[in-house]
Amino acid sequence: MKKIPYGRQNITDEDIQAVVETLKGDWLTQGPKIGEFEKAFAEYVGAKYAVAVSNGTAALHLCTLALGVNKNDKVITTPITFAASANCVRYARGEVVFADIDPETYLLDINEVEKLLKAAPKGTYKGIIPVDFAGRAVDMEAFRNLADEYGCWLIEDACHAPGGYFTDSKGNIQNCGNGQFADLAIFSFHPVKHIAAGEGGMITTNDEVLYRKLLNLRTHGIQQDASKKIYDHGGWYYEMQELGFNYRLTDIQSALGLSQLQRAEQGIEKRREIAKKYHQKLQETSFIKGQSGVVPGHAYHLYVIETENRKELFDYFRSLNVIVQIHYVPLHLMPYYRQFGWKEGDFPNAENYYEHCLSIPMYPTLTDEEQAYVIDEINTFYSEKLSTVNHL
Ligand SMILES: *Cc1c(COP(=O)(O)O)cnc(C)c1O
DSSP, X not given: OOOEESOOOOOOHHHHHHHHHHHHSXXXXXXXXXXXXXXXXHHHHTOSEEEEESOHHHHHHHHHHHTTOOTTOEEEEOSXXXXXXXXXXXXXXXXXXXXXXXXXXXXXOHHHHHHHHHHXXXXXXXXXXXXXXXXXXXXXXXXXXXXXXXXXXXXXXXXXXXXXXXXXXXXXXXXXXXXXXXXXXXXXXXXXXXXXXXXXXXXXXXXXXXXXXXXXXXXXXXXXXXXGOSOOOOTTOOOBOSOOOBOOOOHHHHHHHHHHHXXXXXXXXXXXXXXXXXXXXXXXXXXXXXXXXXXXXXXXXXXXXXXXXXXXXXXXXXXXXEEOXXXXXXXXXXXXXXXXXXXXXXXXXXXXXXXXXXXXXXXXXXXXXXXXXXXXXXXXXXXXXXXXXXXX
């Protein structure tokens, strides 16, 4: 069997053609493809504005700047996420406060967040960064209500969930990153995510003020709106009004992202089919605790199982060239975050999840045969190999 990764990009001839056409054109870095990609992406998630940036981490960084995170500002997020969700707070010299996950959804537990907010004087916490972990949509309406009560802003880290959604209290479908509830949402176009652009990121919002601010911050803090300049020296004059960065995406990457976006919905459908099959085949096994059924609106960036003997199963799969992975080592246990006093035992649900979780292959081009192989090998492992596991 050839190597089966846990996730992988799918580049078609049309994608390649789109990139080649851009290379032959007049623009390599920020040109017309950026605007096209932003517009199409905003439409896809149902937000008013989108700002393309160089990667998801840059997107998070610009969000914390646009929202005015300052030294020692406290921001709450989940320990079960990629490091960038928390690091962006540190870039602005804020303080990261973790709260435990819900053991059923693996998402930041809103009750734990509420406990923190309740226990501190109002204004202590500036913001909350919930993550649509694995592709499962956070109930952003509930977070908005809580955030409003305590004067917090909300950044939705939707890197795992373009095309994901939840149903709000009125029965309406709310797409991840649609700007209805979160102030800002961010996405990544790293090859392992749903839409690959090599590297790339996107911020979506319905807030025009934040949108304009992000456009400036993306390019060194240079005012992008000519009518907002303070001075005028002549036709050559550009004006830097605040400290920004070069976080631009290139037209080459945008062409690829735009081409990939055309197949995004198809990809999600395939991911949901794969999830359904995993669920059907694994739910009867006593050794796997999968998520409780196939969740509507789940974008299935990852398919996570929980199991005893996780380390042995991980090693077994790796020996078969099935590149399973662990998402994630809890952030509060990273040496960098331990220096702030976080330690084992702080978040029992996150730590218990980490002891048992395994991301098994999930991507649209995973074939039926490959998926069947993965499922068979899980069964083989528990029925035959586990007793001799030390000899593997
Ligand atoms: C990938 C990812 C990021 C960062 O995106 P990059 O494009 O790799 O910088 C942030 N948060 C989450 C949850 C991610 O999965």
